[in-house]
Amino acid sequence: MSVLVEMLALPGRSFLNFLSYLGQLGRLVADLAHSIFRGRLRILQMAEQIVGIGYGSQAVVVVTGAFTGAVFTAQSYFKFKDFGIETTIGGIVSVSLCRELAPVLAGLMVTGRVGAAMAAEIGTMKVNEEIDALRVMGVHPVDYLVQPRFFAMMISMPLLIAESIVFGLAASALVSSLAFHIPFTWFWTHVVDHTNHTDLIFGMTKGFFFGILIVLISCHQGLTAANGAVGVGLGTTRAVVFSSLALLVVNFFLTMLLNYFFPLGTAL
Amino acid sequence: MxxxxxxxxxxxxxxxxxxxxxxxxxxxxxxxxxxxxxxxxxxxxxxxxxxxxxxxxxxxxxxxxxxxxxxxxxxxxxxxxxxxxxxxMGYLFQNAALFGSLTVAENVAFPLKEAGLRDQKQIADRVHEALDLVELSAHKDKMPVNLSGGMRKRAGIARAIVTRxxxxxxxxxxxxxxxxxxxxxxxxxxxxxxxxxxxxxxxxxxxxxxxxxxxxxxxxxxxxxxxxxxxxxxxxxxxxxxxxxxxxxxxxxx
Known part of the structure; x- marks a missing residue:
């Protein structure tokens, strides 16, 4: 009987935990809004975070973009050549990179690099009582820790996505011309014919929202870390897993929503 | 008052x-x-x-x-x-709770800067005075990780008293x-x-x-x-x- 009750209670408890988690995230958003609109902007810390998050993540997103572009080019070529339309690869690769591949894959990579670092750094500060030290010195942890990271991610992520797209296209051009002997002119003509600047805006807009998602989830995990090193490890793992899952789910809804504003194949 | x-x-x-x-x-x-x-x-x-x-x-x-x-x-x-x-109020934590990413002097200057003090000379003087009180001036440029437990505690005291x-x-x-x-x-x-x-x-x-x-x-x-x-x-x-x-x-x- 008790096992049956436990089995029935489990989904309910999980749902309540999920609601509680959403409530905590909502509270963090409210604190952040207060910090942004009624507190002072911390430009210096924001600049430091842009260097750490944006500048420091370039290698990761460049490699991700380049090899995604390269492998997508190769796979497309293997199938497209059966139909004799391999010269159109540039079009499909650029649109896919702009709208889905670069934002999602670079977003996931940044989640792993930046989200984990945020959760670990803030979590370590939490268990070492450094967060409480901020509070006793009259500094709200959200003002000092979350606000600069929030702005840094909002600024960095769209640019990182754009960089990822550029290197993805460059790699695609290289692979198609060097490995598959498709003249660059044909490749580029199809890129220009099928890609609009709205596709780039589409990807960068996704990056903007992914940045917000990653920073909120990761900072929340850091700020709520407990139980020493184990708690920091758990918080870091959760930050990456929750951010990655949320990114994939939100990506679908963003695709549906943004396609309404920037339909495929149209310019502004 | x-x-x-x-x-x-x-x-x-x-x-x-x-x-x-x-x-x-x-x-x-x-x-x-x-x-x-x-x-x-x-x-x-x-x-x-x-x-x-x-x-x-x-x-x-x-x-x-x-x-x-x-x-x-x-x-x-x-x-x-x-x-x-x-x-x-000032507060000294049991483990001092110094910021690991800042030097001793930066830790002690932190509450002054957050309180709105901008004059760098005044900040440096106040930090020096606080560190002098706990006999830690010689170690002001060290990172907390390079301090002994006792030194960390004294740095924490300096940070707690620096805002008077x-x-x-x-x-x-x-x-x-x-x-x-x-x-x-x-x-x-x-x-x-x-x-x-x-x-x-x-x-x-x-x-x-x-x-x-x-x-x-x-x-x-x-x-x-x-x-x-x-x-x-x-x-x-x-x-x-x-x-x-x-x-x-x-x-x-x-």
Whole structure:
């Protein structure tokens, strides 16, 4: 009987935990809004975070973009050549990179690099009582820790996505011309014919929202870390897993929503 | 002007109760702390001395009871209101809680910069003065990870006093320090009281420090105040429990 009750209670408890988690995230958003609109902007810390998050993540997103572009080019070529339309690869690769591949894959990579670092750094500060030290010195942890990271991610992520797209296209051009002997002119003509600047805006807009998602989830995990090193490890793992899952789910809804504003194949 | 009316206690703790799960840490603590006095909190480990200190500065929220600062209830304040109230206080954490990413001097300068001080020379002078008081000037450019436990604690003290707060709460300021540095810290606490009329609340297990610095001693036992009096009254107390605590006797036979 008790096992049956436990089995029935489990989904309910999980749902309540999920609601509680959403409530905590909502509270963090409210604190952040207060910090942004009624507190002072911390430009210096924001600049430091842009260097750490944006500048420091370039290698990761460049490699991700380049090899995604390269492998997508190769796979497309293997199938497209059966139909004799391999010269159109540039079009499909650029649109896919702009709208889905670069934002999602670079977003996931940044989640792993930046989200984990945020959760670990803030979590370590939490268990070492450094967060409480901020509070006793009259500094709200959200003002000092979350606000600069929030702005840094909002600024960095769209640019990182754009960089990822550029290197993805460059790699695609290289692979198609060097490995598959498709003249660059044909490749580029199809890129220009099928890609609009709205596709780039589409990807960068996704990056903007992914940045917000990653920073909120990761900072929340850091700020709520407990139980020493184990708690920091758990918080870091959760930050990456929750951010990655949320990114994939939100990506679908963003695709549906943004396609309404920037339909495929149209310019502004 | 707040902070000058000696008829109103600076800090008043009333019926404070706090539990962590099944563990009832504070079970109704009543305590008044006057302006300019040095109150020492003693008692066995795990009896809630640090928990009480964290309630006084509003880091913890009580289950029942209230903490008043100059007659204003801290327990009904929001976190952002508490941030302003806390600017009147300094706090030394048991583990010092220095920022690992900043040097000692940057750690000590942090509260000054956050309080809005922009003059770099003034900041440097104040940091130097605070570090001098705890004899740590020679190590100002070191990172906290390269300091010994005692040095970290002294850096934490410098950070707590640098803003010249009205009240400083010390959680075991001399634990892990050698006797000479302990004496330096004790003198510093006394000097702060005499020169700036700073109110100090000190948790310590060092009985020589207790008799050196305390105006009043409060003992916490089983979540309530079990003794509240002067060091002389503590020494003269007939309670065997208190005498055993002062002498450091466990009652065990080898």
């Amino acid at each position: 707040p902070g000058t009316d000696s008829s109103v206690p600076f800090i008043r703790v009333t019926g404070l109760k706090k539990s962590f799960g099944a563990q009832k840490t504070l079970q109704g603590v009543d305590l008044d702390i006057c302006h300019g006095e040095t109150l020492v909190l003693i008692g066995p480990s795990g009896e809630g001395k640090s928990v009480l200190l964290k309630h006084i500065i509003g880091l913890l929220h009580p289950d029942e009871g209230r903490v008043e600062l100059d007659g204003v209830n801290l327990c009904s304040m929001t976190e952002r209101q508490l941030l302003i109230a806390r600017q009147r 707060p009205e009240c400083i709460l010390y959680d075991e300021p001399t634990a892990g320090l050698d006797p000479v540095v302990t004496d330096v810290i004790d003198h510093m606490i006394q000097r702060m009281q005499k020169r700036f009329r700073v109110t100090s609340v000190v948790i310590t297990h060092d009985m020589s420090s207790v008799f050196r610095i305390a105006d009043r001693v409060v003992m916490l036992k089983n979540g309530v105040v079990s003794f509240n009096g002067t060091p002389g009254e503590l020494r003269a107390s007939p309670e065997p429990e208190i005498q055993n605590f002062i002498a450091g006797r466990s009652g065990l036979i080898a």
